[in-house]
């Protein structure tokens with residue numbers, strides 16, 4: 001018997017946007033686009049693996065979930081698995097490899113399935129979260145949310161609603177696989193449908209495709225996160241404007257991106273690849289990035305964290321078996337990438353619209 005995880009998730013997403021449209025007309029434009037966004041991701045001409053991913057999610061077993069802990073570093077689904085369930089879930093989740101952002105754990109005790117992701121996304125969350133003030137009661141957008149790990153943490157921190165966007169077909173299905181278990185818990189405990197599964201949504205779309213409005217009071221989000229995306233964009237100013245357009249006046253932007261040492265005029269544009277990635281464009285200094293944010297109209301810009309990524313935070317695991325950070329650094333000098341650029345250093349900036 002297959003489950004209807006994705007169908008249910010999509011229905012909850014429609015309902016959430018219909019509710020918001022009563023007060024924010026911009027939500028009707030999101031609703032108008034939603035059928036296209038959601039059917040594109042199922043189109044096997046665009047995404048050859050989509051049917052296989054869908055079948056992995058829909059074949060996950062229904063479990064008796066006792067609790068879902070969104071506030072622990074390992075996002076944990078509290079349930080007891082039999083050995084057979086462990087094997088079944090492991091096999092289905094492995095069909096959704098590579099798992100980059102996490103960690104997640106399904107089950108506790110001997111038969112747990114621990115998804116040891118390439119990234120310790122919990123470390124990033126622990127660097128960022130202390131600087132957010134509160135997310136309690138806020139509408140939050142997570143741009144480029146990957147598997148949804150940080151989105152779940154935002155919901156755990158009390159956000160009223162989280163919408164994750166990311167154009168990746170694989171990461172969309174990874175989110176749905178985790179949501180399958182979270183919603184299993186909500187279904188048992190939450191009659192009025194305010195549980196975390198109902199507050200956390202995913203739209204498989206890029207930021208530039210979202211409708212936006214310049215009308216005062218017609219934006220949907222109190223907080224917008226954009227972590228690990230800006231350096232992938234060819235037009236950083238356009239991207240920063242698009243982020244700003246999603247925020248209410250007074251709303252908070254949380255921007256995390258690769259930076260380099262330097263003054264307000266320093267920006268590195270890697271000539272070819274950066275750390276073997278062929279889609280990296282602008283790496284500003286913190287001072288330059290602060291100036292960019294001010295130029296697009298943000299105020300009160302603060303850098304709250306700077307961190308050099310370690311090979312303990314980003315590494316190959318059983319759930320991501322390709323190359324990882326250690327293969328992207330100069331073997332004789334880990335302060336440099338294999339191409340001779342400064343090794344990855346990330347800054348988190350917080351700014352107000």
Ligand SMILES: Nc1ncnc2c1ncn2[C@@H]1O[C@H](C[S@+](CC[C@H]([NH3+])C(=O)[O-])CC(=O)[O-])[C@@H](O)[C@H]1O
Nearest residue numbers: 101143144145146165166167168206207227228229
């Ligand atoms: N135009 C776009 N709009 C939205 N998402 C995009 C776009 N282009 C790429 N992405 C998505 O942005 C994510 C970037 S990873 C950061 C994940 C998480 N936030 C993290 O902070 O760990 C990068 C990293 O690992 O450094 C990917 O999931 C892309 O599909």
